[in-house]
Amino acid sequence: MRKLWIPLVSGLLATGCGIGTAGPDRLDGTPAEVTAIPRLYWVTHDGRLRASVGAEYAKQPSEPSAEQAVRSLLAGPTELVRATNLDTALPEMTAGQLPEVTAQGKDKGPLTLTLPHDVSRLSKLAVGQLVCTAWSAEAVRRGDIAQIEVTLSGGGRRSGPHRCADYPTAPGPSA
Amino acid sequence: MSHVLLIEDDPALRIGLEMALRRMGHEVAACGTGEEGLRRLGAGGIEVVVLDLMLPGMDGFEVCRRIRAAGPVPLLMLTARGDDIDVVAGLEAGADDYVVKPVQPRVLSARISAVLRRSDPMPREHSEQHGEVVIDRASLVVSKSGVEMALPPTELRLLLTLSATPGRVFGREELLEVVWGYDRVSEHRLVDAAVQRLRLKIEDVPGTPRYVQTVRGFGYRFGPL
Amino acid sequence: MTAWWGRPRGLRARLVTAFVLLAAFSTTATAVLTYRQARSSILDRSQSALTSDFRNQVAALAPTLSWPANEADLARFMDRLVPRTRQASVRVVQSTTHLAGDASASGVPVPDELRGRVRGQNSYGYQRVVDGGVPWLVVGAPVKVKQPTGAKASAPVEVYLTASLRTEQEDTTAVLDAARNGALPVALAAILLALLSARRVLRPVRDLGRAARDLAEGRLDTRVAVKGKDELADLAGTFNKSARELESTVEELRGMEAKARRFAADVSHELRTPLSVMTAVTDVLEEEAPSMRGDAATAAGLVGSETRRLVRLVSDLMEISRFDAGAAELRRKELDVARQITATVQSRGWQERVRTCFPEGVRAGLDPRRLDVITANLVGNALRHGGEPVTVTLRSEAEDVVIEVADSGPGIPGDALPHLFDRFYKADTARSRSEGSGLGLAIARENVLLHGGELTAANRPEGGAVFTVRLPSRGPEQNDEGSRS
Numbered sequence: 113m114r115k116l117w118i119p120l121v122s123g124l125l126a127t128g129c130g131i132g133t134a135g136p137d138r139l140d141g142t143p144a145e146v147t148a149i150p151r152l153y154w155v156t157h158d159g160r161l162r163a164s165v166g167a168e169y170a171k172q173p174s175e176p177s178a179e180q181a182v183r184s185l186l187a188g189p190t191e192l193v194r195a196t197n198l199d200t201a202l203p204e205m206t207a208g209q210l211p212e213v214t215a216q217g218k219d220k221g222p223l224t225l226t227l228p229h230d231v232s233r234l235s236k237l238a239v240g241q242l243v244c245t246a247w248s249a250e251a252v253r254r255g256d257i258a259q260i261e262v263t264l265s266g267g268g269r270r271s272g273p274h275r276c277a278d279y280p281t282a283p284g285p286s287a
Numbered sequence: 288m289s290h291v292l293l294i295e296d297d298p299a300l301r302i303g304l305e306m307a308l309r310r311m312g313h314e315v316a317a318c319g320t321g322e323e324g325l326r327r328l329g330a331g332g333i334e335v336v337v338l339d340l341m342l343p344g345m346d347g348f349e350v351c352r353r354i355r356a357a358g359p360v361p362l363l364m365l366t367a368r369g370d371d372i373d374v375v376a377g378l379e380a381g382a383d384d385y386v387v388k389p390v391q392p393r394v395l396s397a398r399i400s401a402v403l404r405r406s407d408p409m410p411r412e413h414s415e416q417h418g419e420v421v422i423d424r425a426s427l428v429v430s431k432s433g434v435e436m437a438l439p440p441t442e443l444r445l446l447l448t449l450s451a452t453p454g455r456v457f458g459r460e461e462l463l464e465v466v467w468g469y470d471r472v473s474e475h476r477l478v479d480a481a482v483q484r485l486r487l488k489i490e491d492v493p494g495t496p497r498y499v500q501t502v503r504g505f506g507y508r509f510g511p512l
Numbered sequence: 513m514t515a516w517w518g519r520p521r522g523l524r525a526r527l528v529t530a531f532v533l534l535a536a537f538s539t540t541a542t543a544v545l546t547y548r549q550a551r552s553s554i555l556d557r558s559q560s561a562l563t564s565d566f567r568n569q570v571a572a573l574a575p576t577l578s579w580p581a582n583e584a585d586l587a588r589f590m591d592r593l594v595p596r597t598r599q600a601s602v603r604v605v606q607s608t609t610h611l612a613g614d615a616s617a618s619g620v621p622v623p624d625e626l627r628g629r630v631r632g633q634n635s636y637g638y639q640r641v642v643d644g645g646v647p648w649l650v651v652g653a654p655v656k657v658k659q660p661t662g663a664k665a666s667a668p669v670e671v672y673l674t675a676s677l678r679t680e681q682e683d684t685t686a687v688l689d690a691a692r693n694g695a696l697p698v699a700l701a702a703i704l705l706a707l708l709s710a711r712r713v714l715r716p717v718r719d720l721g722r723a724a725r726d727l728a729e730g731r732l733d734t735r736v737a738v739k740g741k742d743e744l745a746d747l748a749g750t751f752n753k754s755a756r757e758l759e760s761t762v763e764e765l766r767g768m769e770a771k772a773r774r775f776a777a778d779v780s781h782e783l784r785t786p787l788s789v790m791t792a793v794t795d796v797l798e799e800e801a802p803s804m805r806g807d808a809a810t811a812a813g814l815v816g817s818e819t820r821r822l823v824r825l826v827s828d829l830m831e832i833s834r835f836d837a838g839a840a841e842l843r844r845k846e847l848d849v850a851r852q853i854t855a856t857v858q859s860r861g862w863q864e865r866v867r868t869c870f871p872e873g874v875r876a877g878l879d880p881r882r883l884d885v886i887t888a889n890l891v892g893n894a895l896r897h898g899g900e901p902v903t904v905t906l907r908s909e910a911e912d913v914v915i916e917v918a919d920s921g922p923g924i925p926g927d928a929l930p931h932l933f934d935r936f937y938k939a940d941t942a943r944s945r946s947e948g949s950g951l952g953l954a955i956a957r958e959n960v961l962l963h964g965g966e967l968t969a970a971n972r973p974e975g976g977a978v979f980t981v982r983l984p985s986r987g988p989e990q991n992d993e994g995s996r997s
Contacts, residue, residue: 131555131640131647131681136626139636141567143654144574148666151578163578163585175662219664248580255659255666257580258609276582283588284578297785303792310796367784389788389823392795460851472855473880475845504846504875 150176150249152185153241154198156282161240163248163284164193178223181249182242201238203229219254222261222273223247230267239264239271240279247276289334289403293317294324294350295365296342300388304337307392313399321350328357335399338382339365340373348380355381359439361402365390378480383441384467401468405440415450418512420489420498422450431489441466442485445478449499449509458506482507523717527710528703535702536695543691551684558680562595563638563651566673569593570653579657586612593673600675607667620648622672630654630670640677647677716744720751732759773837780830787826790819821949828951831885832935835958842962844877844987849913850906852880856887857904866891869905876913876985882959886967887915889956890979894919898977912965913985918978923971932969933957 151163188204225246234242243262251257263272291313295301298319305317316333318324321342328336336354340347347364354362364377364385374385383402386395406427414423419432427443429436438446444466449457459479463472471477486493500508570593577589590602590612603613603622620643629637630652638651651673657666719736726734734755736748794816801812834840850870857866887904894902898919905916924932931937936950960967965983972978 131551131642131677131684133640133642133647135639136623136629136637136652137639138629138633139563139567139638139651141571141636141653143634143636143656143668144571145656145658146574146577146579146581146669147658148579148660148663151580160584161582163582165578176660244582251580252660253663255657255664256609257606257611281582281584283584284582297789299789300785300792303789307792307795310799368780388784389791392792458848458851459845460848460855464855469855470859472859473852473884475847475880 148252148255150181150252151245151284152181152193153244153248153281154189154193155201155237155241157197157199158282159237160280160282161237161244162198162282163244164196164198176249176252178225178246178249178253181245182225182227185241185245200241201235202241222263223250224263224265227264227266230269231264231271232267232269234264234271237279239274240276243272243274244276244279244281289399290314290332291316291399292324292327292333292336294319294321294336294342295339296320297339300339304392304395308396311392311396313396321347321353324350325353325357328354328360333360335361335363335403337363337365337395337399339388340377341367348376351377351380351382355439359437359443361399361406361440363395363398363402375476375480378476379483381439381484383439383481384471384477397468402440405444405466417450417453417510418497419491422447429489436488438485438488441481442488445481445485446489446499446509449507453509454511456502456505456508462506478507524707524710524714527713528706531706531709532699532702535706536699539695539698539702543688543695547684547688547691550687554680554683554687555677558677559638559640559649562649562673562675563636565595566593566651567636567653570655570671574655581611583612593671595673595675598676598679600673603672603674605670605672611669613672620650620674622650622652622674626650626652626672627670630672631668634668647681649673649675649677651675713744716748720744720748723751723755727755727758732762769837773839776830776833776837780826783826787819787823790815791823794819825949825951828949828955831955832951832958835955835962840958840962842882842987843879845880846875846877847880847883849874849876849878849883849915852878852883853887853904853906853915856884857891860888860892862891862895865895865900865902867901867903869903871907874906874908874913876908876983877987878913878963878983878985879959882962886956886959886981887917889952890917890981893952894921894977894979897921908985909982911984911986913983915981915983916978917981918972918976920976923975924969924977929969933967 149165151165153161153163156162185200186202188202189198189200223246225242227242231239242264246262247260250260259275259277261273261275263270264274265271291308293301293304293308293315295304295317296319301317301319305315308315316327318327324336324338327333338347338351338354340351342350351362351364354360362382364374364382366374366377366385366387368374368387377385383405384398386398414421414425414428416422421430423429424447427447429438429443429446445462448462448465459475460472462478463474466481467474467477482499483493486496486499489498490496497512498509500510502508573589573592578585581589586604590604593602594600601613604611605622605627620641623639623641626637626639629635631654634654634656636651636653638649641648641650653671653673655669655671657669659666716736716739723734723736732755735752738745738748738752797812798816801809801816804812850868850872853870854868857863857868891902891904894917899921901920903916903918905918907914928937933953933956935954937953938950957967960981960983963983964987965981967982968980970978970980
């Protein structure tokens, strides 16, 4: 009779536990992938920023840089971009007027964008476009999409630091 | 000495007892059955009956009862055993005393004499009245409410003894000694049966006796009325 | 009979306990197994659904996520991953950077072990944690970031789903509760069934026990009802058979005893009549003996004396046989002991030869006829075998009446003392032709024993023998003064 008590008691104890901890266990499956592509940020009709894929960048596997990205941005939306109901808040510039954009900061830390015009006269969305575009490209380059503080400098004025997260965004295109 | 009626069915014993009693001076009338005995009793002259309970034909107790009904003649039983229930039944039927067979003739004779002595008058001249009962000691007549009662000797002697000193308690041994003889002191049945028979005759309500009263643990007494 | 836990228990208790334990064990075992199974299936199903859904979703949605993803991208991504059917939240993490998702939404941080597996081994994984009594499932999915050439390698992005398993826990608890709730009625039912079964088994046992007791107390007509065909029915049948045999044996013995008694009574009766005749006529023979010639006179004398002896012997034999048959009855009457003894002595004419010393007022409830027999036998014996004067003393001691019969003779020889009360024992062979039948003392002793008393014999220091009779003054139910009022 004595021998029966042990499984009895242990059985009783076991039932009192409820659902316990478990794992970690492996789950089969191939990990997904995302492709990092620096994106240009344009403006939607409802006043939000939205990324598009810069056609040039999609094709050219060159080292991404914030300068390149901003220069592309400043070149204005292409027909493709306009076709997706996107616009720009930045003043248009002709190819010849493409400014120098310098970005400082390496791997970590804030970015400073030097532009040829008075940055204080840029609208909020325009600032946002610049900040987000610069961040996007820099994030790709750094391999880290943590927010970057971008300071704009130009025309004797400074603006910033800004972060892309501060601006209303709309989800980007499904690449 | 006395005229004895012997009722005994066994012929050898009848002859033997008749012979023994005759030699002791008794006059003996011997009968072999109860019917014969009753007829002889009816013819008169019998002073005492000796009856064997074991009789063919009419049952011994029945004979006893009929003899008793016929009159207060002294009646002795002959029984086979002394502690039989038959003895008690016989006493209740009215026998004065009993002897156990085999009995020595002189013992039987002594019992006969003893029972006859009970009929002797006691030395007193006048008659006494106790309640409804009147006792004449000289003539040995007892009457209740004016009616004369024929008491057999045992009951008569018992009543006379008790009423001689009313209120006095008599122990059974004493009564046995006085009425039945000093050798019968151990026979308590005799006195109890006689008392019962007496009560049936003189008491108004035999269940609640006035005249012959029981004193528990001691015996009997006459009255107080 | 004790069980293993050391306390003495009856059969019923043992049966019931065994039953209840068995029921308890089986219900518990069943409940446990059922619960575990239920828990596994409930849990497994939910978990496997959650993990595979999450993995598939991540695998499907990740490619549609534009990278680097802005707030809105991540929000939309996470939104699509959160299951609607339960409390859950998604987090997106890259290295130590918390990219998105409210850390405090679920209150459960992603466990390090899981992060280790997801990030370190670059594989999907899941882990279950318990927080505040609620289990949570944390599923992790790694997302590789493919960098363009020239860019630095990016740490993988980890997406975590924290889903509450509260519903599953509630479901399994419900199963457990059901099992637990069922346990009590089951236990009660088990006890009830056990009691019923025990009763079914025990009732015949108890009946049998009671019948055995009844039988032992003398009710030989006790029988047990035989129900069914099992071992108990067999036992009942055997019992009945034994009882029947016992009853019939006892009947037989009783019958034999009754026959013996009847025979003794018949013999007595048959003997009495010829003896009565002989007794009646031997007196005559003895009277005529002087006038008979020579041998006839001697013959007549012998016939007389032997007849007397024969009568005494037959009476004594009948008396003794009545005691042997157990037919002797005691009839107690309230009497004056001294008076009775005196009457006994006087009625046999011994008053000159016997000295008496009696206090007044010694009363007792004894059988007068038997007292007479006892006294007569002892005094007669003392006069015959002892020597005069014979002294009889009486005294009352506590609940008893003590009568002593002492003689001034030579006393009882030592070798005779133990056999004194044996039947037909004659201490002095020279006196074998004495008047006694050899049964006198035996009869006296039987009469004393019938009263519940004792009779002893001893030699007095001053010479002579003394017989001591001790009788209880009263019987257990005192029957005084006969049955007449």
